Amino acid sequence: MNELFAKFLNCVDRNRIYNEVENLWRKEFPQTSRAYLAAAEYTLELLREAGMENVEMISFPADGKTVYQDKCMPLAWDATIGKLTIRKSPRPFAEPVIADYQRHPFHLVKGSAAIPEGKRLVKIITETQLFAGEDADGALVVCAPSTVPGAAILKTALDLGAIGLISDYYAQACRVQAPEAIGWVNAGTEGANWHVIEGDRPFVCFSITAGAGDQLRQAAEVGEVTALVECDGRRYQGSIPGVTALIPGRQKKEFWLMAHLYEPLSDDNSTGVVAAIEMVRCIKELIAKGDLPELEFSLRLVFGAEMYGFAAFAEHFGGNLSERTIGAVNLDSLMAGNPNQRLHVYAAAPGTPFFGNALLEIFLDQWKDKNAFPVAKFAESGWYDDDTLLTDRTVGLPTVWFIGREKMFWHNSALTMQLIDRRIFARICATIGTWIASVVTLNKASLAQIVRQAGAYGLSHLAIEYRNILQKGLSADEGSEQLLYRLQRDCERLEDFREVGSDPEIERQIELLQAATQGYLAQIKEQAPVTEERKGKWFDYSATVLASRVERGFPHDQTRLPRCQRRSLPDGVIYGPFSRVLSNMDGQKTLQRVIREAEWEEGTVFSETKIKEYLGAVMFLGKHGFLKVEYNQKITHADILSALQNVGVRSGDCLFVHSSASAFGWIEGGETAVIEAFLDAIGSTGTLLMPTFTSPFNSFEGTLNKGRRYRPFDPEDPSQVRVGSIPRTFLQMPGVIRSRHPSHPVAGIGSLAAACLEAQQENDPPTGETSSFAKLVEYKGRLVYFGCGLAPSTFLHYLETVADLPYLKDSVCRVKNKDGSLRTVYIPKNLPGDRDFYRDVDGNSKFFKKALASGLKMNESTLGCGKIRLLEAENFYAVGMKLLSQDPNILLCDNEECLFCRKYKQ
Ligand SMILES: [Zn+2]
Known part of the structure; x- marks a missing residue:
């Protein structure tokens, strides 16, 4: 292989490819749809010049609504003007034009919409001022330096009336090395979608240098800053091209070389595109010279809009690619200029088996200590990511990824041609190209020898897994299953060599692996300790859930759901183990099994919290049709009703309910079923009350709000409710009324609802004598904690109010x-x-421990994985007031580092 590497390196034309990178980068630079087209046309030209066959441009819609594999294609976008000029500032700006698209395109964030009148004078406030309630109407918000200019802050700013953001986030990393750098903002949108799509609200966002960011924040802190905003950005329905070429091999089956277009940075990813073309050109040349055998597999070059473009390509070529392809390599951010750069290499993740993974291991080992490109990290169990997501079992394209891990110049304007080194770039091309050549020219003649080597690697994987199992002290059962899963992965990989042809060596090596496994299993049985069985209520529950995929590709943008129903998913779906859980679902294995497989692949054990998070996401995806999920243990209306009766809820009760919908497992009928069960339990004479608290504070006890949840109280907006999905649903049910308090409104229905809720005025104490908590005592009501434990005991604040404790303080809120x-x-x-x-x-806090020992009566019942508790308001009040009179500090904590509790302890 080293000999081949030398020949490959000799073949790479480093000056030409350097120039090609520069040309492509300059075409992509303006970030507009017009620039995208120019970049695609130039790529097409490069392919033709390199003598590639079957070169074509495919036009995909850029209409902001076409969805491929739950990735929504962007709206087309153009702009020529995007300028921000400081007009008034308590501190003068030497250069008042702090952003100008004409000066550098990164200054204007892609997707920015035009100012209808062309230009507008706006005020600039800081992120801190935004959350402290400063009027943001029509303003631009300059983000804190550490704030990612993404969905969370953009949504908040627009909700609060701002027209957009100013960010220096991506300029921070290199503020010393390249102080004039400007960040390139990719996904400046309100959702998981990377690009502006149909229905997204208009915004104008700017990216500025770290120095300008500092100056702007300082100025806005001490006085009024106004600026002139100019923007002619235009979102429209257009198209976005993909570029491809096909070089036929002996077999029709294709190996894909993928690289993304349209990120306007030299090494992210003009180098990837140019490298892919050069590698294929060299492979063809080496074949022509007789230095390489004929192409066994066909080679396809695929250049598109990264995750979105690759999903579009996959659908264009039939959706599931397993019949068409053998595997792929992705080239992105090779970091072809840093002499100390080390490559990270990710094998294809196990979702789709790939014989190329074995060749990769052989290749990397032969490379050790040799004078080729150094590899700092090799991840044998791969990674699903925004570039390798087609490895997912439902798509079937196992993708290997080579990437330089260098963050300083990531997504900012310092990543220019100066950071590309011709010699290093050529070496990377030859390094990766040599591996690609070994995959696509593997033929029947060389197969047996390679399979023998692959078998040897399989044996070493088993040996390592065996050692780990004993070291971790796993039980014999757990250890055996883990080892068998390792065997399965290695056998699948060996089986995949049949893509090249049948050879008795494949079967022989599989038998060797199986025999070795039998030996290890016997050892494990003998040596593994009998450890306690793994316990955990969510781990156990996951064994009763069967989830399977119904759609191709990982769920991501959730475009088909109304915006208010979209939620963020664990690990951003593709950036962590949740992708493994999804990919390994096959409709046969329980959720517990696929979770354990993900653990084995990652070499880790997930916490109960993590498993609960994954379960919650699976339920959500099942509910909305992204997955098919069957539950062996589900909770019905009847179960809830009888659990409520067990805990003591009676017909005619006046209930105040705190709740957590995620505490029980799958509830048939969801939040509505819960509420209906409560209504049935209390009957037509009962009353049901729920907190619908919000976060409208802009100042609290003299402290400015810093919480991102801050929104001026809007009684019309149920999404402001911060105490869970059951109250949010309850609030929207017909007949439900709500108290008018801005921070602590309560919703209710039933015979006493009006009596409980109407007395309180908006500027009353939240938990005083006019609040529903006082009425609850008066009407002998009861408090139910539905799955949430006793921590959300707002009732105790009523006791604090009655006792007139000194730490209840003034607040100032905003109301719409x-x-x-x-x-x-x-x-x-x-x-x-x-x-x-x-x-x-479970009642372990100072107060509840004492209260339960001093006559607080608490009923408890179980429902699925969760618990329901019930307290009597009158009894709770009596016991609580007695304890408070004995010890007014009982509700404060004893942590020395808690400044609040320390300050108010009497
Ligand atoms: Zn405290």
Whole structure:
């Protein structure tokens, strides 16, 4: 292989490819759809010049609504003007034009929409001021330096009336080495989608240098800053091209070389595109010279808009690619200029078996200590990511990824041609090209020898796994299953060599692996300790869930759901183990099994919290049709009703319910079923109350709000409710009324609802004598904790209010008027700071321990994985007031480092 490497290196034309990278990069630079087309046309030209066959451009829609594998294609976008000029500032700007698309295209964030009148004078406020309630209407918000200019902050800023953001986030990393750098913002959108799509709200966003960012934040802190905004950005329905070429081999089956277009950075990814073409050209030349055998497999070059473009290509070529392809390599961010750069190499993840993984291991080992490109990390179990996501079992294209891991110049304007070194770039091309050549020219003549080597690697994998199993002290059962899973992966990989042809060596090596496994299994049985069986309620529950995939490709943008229903998914779906869980679902294995497979692949054990998170996401994806999910243990309306009766709920009760919908497992009928069960339990004479608290504070006990959840209270907007999905659903049910308090509104229905909710005014204390908590005592109501434990005991704040404890403090809130304007509301005796019971688990906080020992009566019943608890308001009040009179500090914590509790302890 080293000999081949030398020949390959000799073949690479390093000056020409350097120039090609520069040309392509300059075409992509303006970031517009017009620039994309120019880049695609230039790529087409490069392919033709390199003598590639079957070169074609495929036009995919850029209409902001066509969805491939749950990735929504962008809207086309053009701009020529994007300028931000400081007009008024308490500190003068030497260069008042702090952003100008004409000066550098990164200054204007892709997708920015035109100012209808062309230019507009706006005020600039900081992110800190935004969350402290400064009026953001029509303003631009300059983000904190560490704030990613992504969905979370953009959505908040637009919700609060701002027209967009100013960010220096991506300029921070290299502020010393390249102080004039400007960040390139890719996904400046409100959702998981990377690009602006149909229905996205308009924004204007700017990217500036770190120095300008500092100056702007400092100026806005001490006085009024205004700026002139100019933008002619235009979103429209257009198209976005993909470019491909096919070089036929002996077999029709294709190996793909993938690289993404349209990120305007020299090494991200003009180098990847040019390298892919050069590698194929060299392979053809070496074949012509007789230095390489004929192509066994056909070679396809695939250049598109990264995750979105690759998903579009996959669908263009039939969706599931396993019949058409053998595998792929992705080239992205090779970091072809840093002499100390080390490559990271990710094998194709196990979702789709690939014989090329074996060749990769052979190749990397032969490379060790040799004078080729150094590899710092090799991930044998691969990675699903935005470039390798087609490895997913439902798509079937196992993709290997070579990447240089260098973050300093990542996504910023310092990543220019100066960071590309011709010699290093050529070496990378030859290094990766040599491996690719070994995959695509593997033929029947060389097969047996390679399979023998692959078998030897399989044996070493088993040996390593065996050692790990004993070292970790796994039980014999667990260890055996883990080892058998390793065997399965290696056998699948050997089986995949049949793509080249049948050879008795394949079967022989598989038998050797099986025999070795039998030996290890016998050893494990003898040596493995009898450890306790793994326990965990969510781990156990996952064994009763069977999830299978119904759609091709990983769910991602959730475009088909209304925006308010989309949620962020674990690990961003593709950046962590959740992708393994999804990929390994086959409709046969339980969710517990696929979770364990993901653990084995990662060499880790997930916490109960993690498993609960994955379960929650699977339920969500099942509910919305992205997965088919069957539950062996599901909770029905009847189960809830009987659990409520068991805990003591009676017809005619007046209930105040705190809840957590995720505590039980799958509930048939969801939140609505829960609410209906409550209504059935209390009957037509009962009353049901639920908290629908929000976060409208802009100042609290003299402290400015820093919480991102801050929104001026809008009674019309149920998405503001921060206490769970059951109250959010309850609030929207017909007949439900709500108290008018801005921070602590309560919703209710039933005979006493109006009596409980109507007395409180918006500037009353949240938990005072006019609140529903006082009424609850008066009407002998009861508190139900439905799955949430005792920590959300707002009732205790009522006791604090009655006892007039010194730590209830003034707050100032913002409230939205009917006409959309805002007013400020002063609320006395609000509830700042910390309390010990906020961390209560099963009654273990100071207060509840004492209260339960002093006559607090608590009923408890079980429902699925969760618990329901019931307290009587009158009894709770009596016991609580007695304890508070004995010890007014009982609700504060004893942590010395808690400044709040320390300050107010009497
Ligand atoms: Zn505390």
